[in-house]
Amino acid sequence: MLNDNPVIEVHNLTKTFHAPGKGGRTAALTDISFRVGPREVLGVVGKSGAGKTTLLRVLSLQMPPDSGTLNFGGTTIEDSTPRSVVRDVTRRTSTVFQGFSLLYNRSVLENVALPLKLRKMALTERTQKAREMLDFVGLKAKAEAYPITLSGGEAQRVAIARALVTDPQVLFLDEPTSALDAQTSREILDLLKKAQRNYSMAMILVAHHLDVVRYMCDRVLHLEDGAVRRMGPIRNSVDFRVDPIEALWGTPHDV
Secondary structure (H helix, E strand, O other): OOOOOOOEEEEEEEEEEEEOOOOEEEEEEEEEEEEEOOOOEEEEEOOOOOOHHHHHHHHOOOOOOOEEEEEEOOEEEOOOOOHHHHHHHHOOEEEEOOOOOOOOOOOHHHHHHHHHHHOOOOHHHHHHHHHHHHHHOOOHHHOOOOHHHOOHHHHHHHHHHHHHOOOOOEEEEEOOOOOOOHHHHHHHHHHHHHHHHHHOOEEEEEOOOHHHHHHHOOEEEEEEOOEEEEEEEEOOOOOOOOOOOHHHEOOOOOO
16 A cells, blocks of 8 residues: 555654743654555554644644655645645645534535635535535435534534545544544444545544554554654554553554
């Protein structure tokens, strides 16, 4: 799955934040390097404060790194990259957030169609595409409903439909099931697997629950204090004698 043409390639990525009262800056990410292949699902794990969400925000171009480079399918993003190029790369990705991030004064259909509206797609075309995506996630009958009437699982399905409606090459997932019960979580994960198969995209999944990573991912990246501690393929069986995170791996290999 990981080949000579990765969809994302990260080199020596570093991100720091101002540290009030400490007279300097604190490192959130330090010298991060890895690749993600086409159709690969990469899991990102680590304790709270390890840098998982910061990494996802940098990869999705929501915040710039201090140093290092990001390469998206042959397009390199760095300080000198023109904004037009950054916008083009951003259009190739989508993000599903833990808290759904829906507009509660807009219908389900309007929420899903919003990214297409922002891209100036004609009303008829974007409405049709949004309805098709709602059908895909199993919410065709909820098109005219408002988010306040939805269950948590339904709200996350709407968020997934909105993320998929632009046909992204890479889908970023920030703990997409952490607010859901076990049964609903499994249904959402199965939907994401179906989307990955149907739309041939890569995914980067940040997750707190290791069973989610084991179920979804091909490889896993373990962050510790903002640095890559280990990266390798998912191990199918679990050895309960070792640390739960360590049990995710089979034979380690270079990132």
